[in-house]
Amino acid sequence: MARQVVRASKFRHVFGQAVKTDQCYDDIRISQMTWDSNFCSVNPKFVAMIVDASGGGAFMVLPLSKTGRIDMSQPTVCGHTGPVLDIEWCPHNDNIIASGSEDCTVMVWEIPDGGLVKPLTEPVVTLEGHSKRVGILSWHPTAHNVLMSAACDNVVILWNVACGEAVVRIDSLHNDLIYSTCWNQDGSQILTSCKDKKLRILDPRKGTVITEKDKPHEGSRPVRAVFVSDGKILTTGFSRMSERQVALWDPKNFGEPLTLQELDTSSGVLLPFFDPDTNIVYLCGKGDSSIRYFEVTDEPPYVHYLSMYSSKESQKGMGYMPKRGLEVNKCEIARFYKLHERKCEPIIMTVPRKSDLFQEDLYPDTIGPEPSVEASDWFAGKDGKPILMSLKDGFVTTRTKEFKVHKSLMTTTAATSGHPQGDSMEIQSVQEEVKKLKAAVEELTKRVENLENKN
Structure with a gap:
């Protein structure tokens, strides 16, 4: 009988572990909205969480070091007149965050370095252009001050935030509710999934469809999609029998998936987070109590199951730390901020190694905070590759790109x-x-x- 050979991978023994109780954020009124967004966004300075608020919408911003029980009087960002549905930190300035709300607006806020000492009600800029609630936000990965928003009016808008201007309005391509949007690595393409059961790759500046796939998953439940390595696309969805699935697609040949795996029969939508440095995709289900992780490779079955982190509490939302915010001396390759009942709990993903030396194979140069192109140049047609930084000396606070709004x-x-x-x-x-x-x-x-x- 032939011996079964275990597939070699340096990430085969990755394990997840929750931090100690005193390093969690307690007594937080997490929003009860039934919207399938992350409800949490983190960067190397702050963690932001959407919270319940009377008479409008609010989210809380805390410095990472402010752990423990959070006082009821903790100031919030509370300028929206309707519930907040999505929040997203700017990748080029750790003090800038955008929020989308049921009041049909997008607001951009500047958080002071030490965190909030009083409620923040005045945004730096308010972006008005949607006619229904705004549920999806995504900053451009390489262009400075470019923000994408998608709303329940089935419209995608690309904003030049510094001018408060809607430069591109994609309003005729989606026939139903947009489930997810995603930039590719250099921001030259947008990937969307929609309730009309179509997956579309768009040219963001022309507002046209490059290619599309009908019914990536047979079920009627929401589909999520992200770009992974080599321009491939990973989707999560449901079968006709309501089984959760994960699939990998090659846009050059959209006919059949490279792989399609069935996971379980839970009802929560799987939120995918992809790490381009390790080629690991993490699947976090809304309402689940687990995080699954898979390695994406060039060999069949292409998406290889690694392991799963499980806990007792089901998650209401999830924040994913950028690679530059991790502790490299502890072989930490990912960190999640899990929201559950009145609590935000960091989850650390680690590769077990005995050496204290910098592990170059685990930490190739990663995407840094410096943008490679300005908004006006990008809208004019110029693309910019991500500017990479080394993590050898750990994360060093760099001077982030200054955020300026030309009010004139x-x-x-x-x-x-x-x-x-x-x-x-x-x-x-x-x-x-x-x-x-x-x-x-x-x-x-x-x-x-x-x-x-x-x-």
């Missing part, structure tokens, strides 16, 4: 239909501001000279 452009750009014209107006506005600053400096210089002469 808020009214003018809304009236401009063509992007080149908007660019010229932006340049003109900046030139006028520079002239005013020069005049102010000259005036102050004269006053200083006069005071010195009197002395």
Whole structure:
């Protein structure tokens, strides 16, 4: 009888472990909304969670170090007039977060370094363009100040946040509710899944369909999709018998999946999180008490089951830490922030190794916070590859890209239909501001000279 050979993988023994109780965030009124978003977003500075609020919508932002019991009087971000449905930290500035709400608006907020000391009610900018509740937000991975939003009006909008301008409006491609959206690694394509049972790859600037797949999963429940390595697509969905499935697709040949695996018969939608550095995809089900992880490879069956983390409490939401926020000296390859009843609990995924030295095979250069292209250049057609950073010395706080909003452009750009014209107006506005600053400096210089002469 032939010996069964175990597939070699450095991630075969990855295990998940919850942190100690005193490192959790307790007594948090997690939102009771029945919306299939993550309800949580994290970065190397803060963790943000959507919470219940009377008379509107709110979310809580806490510095990572502020663990333990959270006081009932903890300030929140509470500028929306309807419940908040999705929140997303900007990848290029750890103090900037966007929120989408039932009040049909997207708001962008700036959080001070130490966290909130009083309720935050005034956003940096409010983006208005949707006619129904906004449930999906996603920042561009490489372009500065580009934000994508999708709402229940079946419309996808790409915003230039610095100008408060809806530059691209994709309103004729989706015939029903949009379940998920995802950028590819350099942000040159968008992947959407929709209630009309179609998977679409879009050109984001032209607003056109590059290719599409009908019925990636036979069931009628929501489908989620993400780009993985080599441009392939991983989807989660349901069979006709309501069994949860995971599938891998090659967009160059959308006819049949590279692999299709059935998992279980639970009813919660599986939220996929993909790590391009390790090629591991984590599946977190809404209402589940477990996190499954799989390795995506070039060999059949392409999606290899690794292991599963289980706990007693079912999860209401999940936040995924960017790679640059992990503790590399502990061989930590992923960290999740799990929301359950009145609590946020960090879950650490670790590769067990005895050495204290930096493990180069576990930590290749990863995506850093520096954008590679400005919003105006990206909308004009320029793509930028992600700028990578080394984790050898652990995470070092770098000077993130400054967030600026050209308030003088808020009214003018809304009236401009063509992007080149908007660019010229932006340049003109900046030139006028520079002239005013020069005049102010000259005036102050004269006053200083006069005071010195009197002395």
